[in-house]
């Protein structure tokens with residue numbers, strides 16, 4: 520395989536790593552989880568989506584794709600002595616028809632405190648800086664991505680690495696990358712990249728029964744590989760443009776001051 524299309528960190532030889540790093544000092548970190556995303560979706564959905572997306576971006580804009588994390592922070596609530604994380608609690612701030620009883624959702628094994636997640640991220644940034652990376656694109660599981668966004672300016676100053684994520688300031692209701700949970704958006708992206716892992720037949724076809732653990736537009740009605748294509752296309756253009764601008768600035772630090 521041509522080194523240009525070999526983008527996974529774990530698969531590169533030192534010589535290939537040096538070549539890719541010299542061409543574009545960009546690292547990509549899929550912020551995954553092992554988490555219930557509805558009966559139709561794989562438990563690794565949060566890692567699979569950014570991993571596949573980043574492989575495409577790295578082949579185009581350059582850079583190296585790190586292995587996905589599978590641990591991340593989330594809301595935690597203790598009810599009668601039991602811990603419930605994120606989507607375990609279906610009574611929280613959701614639309615009335617999407618509510619369900621708190622329960623330990625099958626396969627969800629990802630929760631760590633935000634403090635520990637911050638320490639892990641800082642460890643990763645320190646190691647990436649030491650190897651010469653100048654840009655990190657990190658995206659995935661909502662609470663992990665939000666934590667990275669909250670610390671972006673602090674970590675950029677501390678590590679000298681520019682940070683990007685895939686959320687834009689515009690509202691991405693119908694096209695956001697991983698802006699829902701196992702619903703139209705995430706289901707469509709997994710359908711695009713790994714259709715063999717999505718089993719729509721596992722969801723009840725009764726439209727008045729809302730599937731547990733899903734938040735967003737009904738995937739039974741709105742999800743498709745074509746929708747996934749559309750979401751990816753929009754995000755791809757956005758991030759590639761940003762990365763090319765950032766690389767130009769690295770090569771020419773006075774850019775924009777003339």
Ligand SMILES: [Zn+2]
Pocket residue numbers: 556564565660661697699700701705
């Ligand atoms: Zn997700």
